[in-house]
Structure formats: C-alpha cells, structure tokens
Amino acid sequence: MRDCCGGLNNLDYSQMDASVFSELSRLVDVLEPRFCVAVISILFNPFFWNVVARWEHRTRGLTRLFGGPYVACYSLAALILLLNVYRSHR
Numbered sequence: 001m002r003d004c005c006g007g008l009n010n011l012d013y014s015q016m017d018a019s020v021f022s023e024l025s026r027l028v029d030v031l032e033p034r035f036c037v038a039v040i041s042i043l044f045n046p047f048f049w050n051v052v053a054r055w056e057h058r059t060r061g062l063t064r065l066f067g068g069p070y071v072a073c074y075s076l077a078a079l080i081l082l083l084n085v086y087r088s089h090r
Contacts (some may be wrong), residue, residue, distance in 0.1 A: 045083050
C-alpha cells in the first residue's frame with residue numbers, strides 16, 4: 001500500500017522556517033524554577049490521577065475513607081483541581 005505523498009521521507013526539512021523555534025527559545029527560559037515546576041506537575045498529575053483511580057477501582061479505599069462513593073469521587077475531583085491550580089499559579 002502506497003502513501004499518497006510518500007510519507008515523511010519526501011519532506012525537505014532544509015526549507016523549514018525555524019524562526020518560530022528561535023523566537024520561542026528566546027522567550028522561554030527552561031532553567032527557570034517556575035518552568036521546571038510546571039513541567040514536573042504536567043508530567044506528574046496524569047500519572048497521579050491514573051494511579052489513584054486504579055487503586056480506588058481495585059480496593060475502594062477512598063470510598064471507605066470518605067464514607068461513600070460520591071464523596072470520594074468529589075474529593076478526588078477537588079484534589080485534581082487543586083493540583084491544577086497549584087501548577088497554574090506556581
């Protein structure tokens with residue numbers, strides 16, 4: 001089966017406009033602590049949500065801790081929102 005354009009092998013990257021990347025690298029300081037915290041939280045948050053949700057599904061630990069499934073779900077949702085607020089306002 002042939003690709004209509006030959007896939008990515010037929011692209012000529014030498015004609016790519018790299019000014020966008022140079023402008024972005026001028027504006028973003030990857031060594032700034034706030035940037036590092038944002039990147040770490042962007043990577044950590046989905047991992048955390050997934051682990052906690054799987055743990056809750058297997059053990060019902062949050063449901064027992066909070067006394068009911070709705071309270072546990074809303075508490076987890078509030079924690080997720082607080083993690084996002086921390087990331088955004090850090």
